[in-house]
Amino acid sequence: MALNLRFPLPAQFIAVITSRFGWRWIFGKWGFHTGQDHACPKGTPYIIPYKGIVVGKRWGPLAGNILEVAHPTCGNVISACYHLRDYLVKLGDKVSEGQVGAHTGNTGLLTTGPHAHLGLKINGRWVDPHLVYGLHS
Numbered sequence: 001m002a003l004n005l006r007f008p009l010p011a012q013f014i015a016v017i018t019s020r021f022g023w024r025w026i027f028g029k030w031g032f033h034t035g036q037d038h039a040c041p042k043g044t045p046y047i048i049p050y051k052g053i054v055v056g057k058r059w060g061p062l063a064g065n066i067l068e069v070a071h072p073t074c075g076n077v078i079s080a081c082y083h084l085r086d087y088l089v090k091l092g093d094k095v096s097e098g099q100v101g102a103h104t105g106n107t108g109l110l111t112t113g114p115h116a117h118l119g120l121k122i123n124g125r126w127v128d129p130h131l132v133y134g135l136h137s
């Protein structure tokens, strides 16, 4: 599938990858990391990567404040960010590419410092966002 999603943080954080997608040892056990982490200060804009609709705006004990945006014109694609500080959109909002949807933070238990956990779900499965956000130059 050809997806053309923009990187959802300011460009200076593209290279600041603190944890990749996949199995990792964290907090004394193995866990599957469903996204890619980029360290960034609290309050960094989370930029909507493609036009869509806000389908998730909720709290998870591990993920903290979660934002999920569906991109129906791309197929069954949902972009997500965890550990947010606050939101600038509401559930059900139609959003545009480039719009600031939230601010990053350090909420939830599964974090060791301020960062954005970027997730991408295609057809119900988490995929490696590294492959989609064009992070490999």
Ligand SMILES: [Zn+2]
Pocket (backbone or CB within 6 Å): 019, 033, 034, 035, 036, 037, 116, 117, 118
């Ligand atoms: Zn993460």
